[in-house]
Amino acid sequence: MTDQAAPEPIFVDLHDNSKPAEIESLCMKCHEMGTTRMLFTKIPHFKEIIIMAFECSHCGFRNNELQSAGAxxxxxxxxxxxxxxxxxxxxxxxxxxxxxxxxxxxxxxxxxxxxxxxxxxxxxxxxxxxxxxxxxxxxxxxxxxxxxxxxxxxxxxxxxxxxxxxxxxxxxxxxxxxxxxxxxxxxxxxxxxxxxxxxxxxxxxxxxxxxxxxQQQPEASAAATGDDETPEVLSFPANCSHCNAPSETNMHVMDIPHFKEVVIMATSCQQCGYKSNEVKAGGPISEQGKRITLKITDSEDLSRDILKSETCGLSIPEIDLELTPGTLGGRFTTVEGLLRQVHDELQERVPFMQGDSTTDESRRRWNEFLEKLSEVADGKRIPVTLILNDPLSNSYLQNLYAPDDDPEMTIESYDRDWETNEALGLNDIKLENYQQQEGEDRQPHQDEQESKKRRVD
Missing domain, CATH: 2.60.120.1040 (ZPR1, A/B domain)
Structure with missing residues (x-):
């Protein structure tokens, strides 16, 4: 038996989409050699793909398929x-x-x-x-x-x-x-x-x-080293939500003094420059909601650290500002930084105020409101009252006098009603007595509804 030289590998530059790349390949129908053509292309508003088409000149068999070029x-x-x-x-x-x-x-x-x-x-x-x-x-x-x-x-x-x-x-x-x-x-x-x-x-x-x-490999590596401490920053591969290019998301677990652990995640795309960050509260779900009221009396209050969770509503009555839960998502910044983010979002995401159908009076009032918000962020319009209302108690405002009470800040805890729990999906969470019937599981809600009905009657 004589030695035969191994076939040389074929390298195809798929990114050269000026013409299809051709590769000789075996026909699975007649077992003769046919031709496979591959073209790397991009579908507008979607992503890059690879189109492959096979044709056999001996038996006429044809076939084509598509593969995604991304992750x-x-x-x-x-x-x-x-x-x-x-x-x-x-x-x-x-x-x-x-x-x-x-x-x-x-x-x-x-x-x-x-x-x-x-x-x-x-x-x-x-x-x-x-x-x-x-x-x-x-x-x-x-x-x-x-x-x-x-x-x-x-x-x-x-x-x-x-x-x-x-x-x-x-x-x-x-x-x-x-x-x-x-x-x-x-x-x-x-x-x-x-x-x-x-x-x-x-x-x-x-x-x-x-x-x-x-997915469990990073955990196994940490356990093998015997290191039980939380890593400084964890990085894991992801895809950019704008251009779908491979990117990295960094995650850090941070312990806020006198509050709780939070998870900070940040993504930066080197391909298109898009950046995003998000904050998630750690630990169990609080049994009560929390309302934090801060009287902003000087510019120092604007430098307080603030964690606004994605379930937290924010309002400043003096300038008629009220944000519903979910606006801006989770943010960990300062009071000044949060107000400027609110200003930028409102200015960029309310396009109807720039249209021809908007009256001059409506446009004037809207610009006045944005001007007031900018003055609060600059410390030119004080005192004002900042109110954070979080039904899950996952929001935080820095106490400058900790561990003593802050004279400018009031924190109130309150019981969530059934409607709030339903909106948050908490009524469907069942941690004990899993075998109970569905009717027994809904009994607390029925009792509350009957109690409300008796009060109305």
């Missing part, structure tokens, strides 16, 4: 599209390897393993489904007529969809978050599209190859 998204995605007419059938569509497709009215679902990634249109996707279903019909017609008739009815329904004779709803469920349906109304939201992001289950992570062992 998995942090969450899975469900995209639903209401298809009504030829225009919707022409929507460009990307289905990744891990996506399932469902025709809602037919209750017909195509699992992820049925076809590899595709770049097509909704009409083309329906054609693929018809082709797959029709492949075994001649055999079924002679072996199982009942199944044949049922599948034939589905094929006829899909044909009506493909010809635009009947409206339907198409749903793509992709655990990798890399599927896409064209938005016909860009840059506005398409009313026929419904996009929902969700946290992946452990089974979905395993399906994507994201094993729990890899």
């Amino acid at each position: 998995f998204n942090e969450k899975g995605q469900t995209v639903s599209c209401r298809v009504a007419g030829k225009e919707d059938l022409d929507r460009q569509l990307v289905k990744s390897d891990f996506a399932s497709v469902k025709f809602e009215e037919l209750d017909l679902e195509i699992p992820p393993s049925r076809r590899r990634g595709l770049l097509t249109t909704i009409e083309g996707l329906i054609g693929n489904a018809i082709e797959d279903l029709a492949a075994g019909q001649p055999v079924r017609q002679h072996t199982d007529s009942d199944v044949y008739n049922k599948i034939e009815a589905i094929i006829q329904q899909l044909t009506a969809y493909q010809e635009g004779k009947q409206d339907f709803t198409l749903t793509i469920d992709d655990a990798s978050g890399n599927s896409y349906v064209e938005n016909k109304c860009l840059p506005a939201q398409d009313p026929k599209l419904n996009i929902r992001w969700y946290a992946r289950t452990p089974e979905q992570n395993e399906f994507l190859g994201l094993s729990s062992e890899q």
Whole structure:
């Protein structure tokens, strides 16, 4: 047996998208050598993809598939599209390897393993489904007529969809978050599209190859070194929410004196320059809400550290400022910094104040309000009262006299009502007696409602 030189590796520059790259590859039908063409391209308002097409000149066999050129998204995605007419059938569509497709009215679902990634249109996707279903019909017609008739009815329904004779709803469920349906109304939201992001289950992570062992590796490394202290900063890979380029998220667990532990997360993208930060409160859920009232009497109060959680509302009665919970998300900054962030958000995200339909009086009042807010942040309009109302007690305002009481600050604890707990999802949390019936679980709410009814009567 003679030694043979190993074949030299083939290197393909996929980023040179001036023309497709060609690679000689084996045809799986006739076992002769065919040609695979690969093109690296970017879909507008989506991401970069790799399109691969195989053609065999010997037997005429053709095949094509699509692969995402980027990393998995942090969450899975469900995209639903209401298809009504030829225009919707022409929507460009990307289905990744891990996506399932469902025709809602037919209750017909195509699992992820049925076809590899595709770049097509909704009409083309329906054609693929018809082709797959029709492949075994001649055999079924002679072996199982009942199944044949049922599948034939589905094929006829899909044909009506493909010809635009009947409206339907198409749903793509992709655990990798890399599927896409064209938005016909860009840059506005398409009313026929419904996009929902969700946290992946452990089974979905395993399906994507994201094993729990890899996620637990940092914990195992810390345990091996015998270091029980909280690391200074933890970094883990992520994707930029703006350009989807690989980036890093830094996380730090911080203990605020006289308060509790909080988790500070910051993401910075080196590709597009986007930066974001978020603060999450650690520890258990407080049994009571908290209302913090600060009388700002001098500029020193503006330098107090403040943690406003995502469930906290903020108000300054003197200038008619009131922010509902969820505005700005979680922030850890100073009082001055928070007020300036509020000013910038209101100035940038209220575009209707700049339109032609806005009256001069409304625009004048709005500008006066922003001017008052700027004066408070600059320390030119004091005294004013700052009120933080957090039903989960996860917000904090620095006490300059700690551990003694602050004469300018009042902290009140209060019991949350049932409606607040319901909005926060706390009524569905059950930590004890898991086997009780659902009716027993809702008894406290029923007693409260009956008590309210008696008071009204």
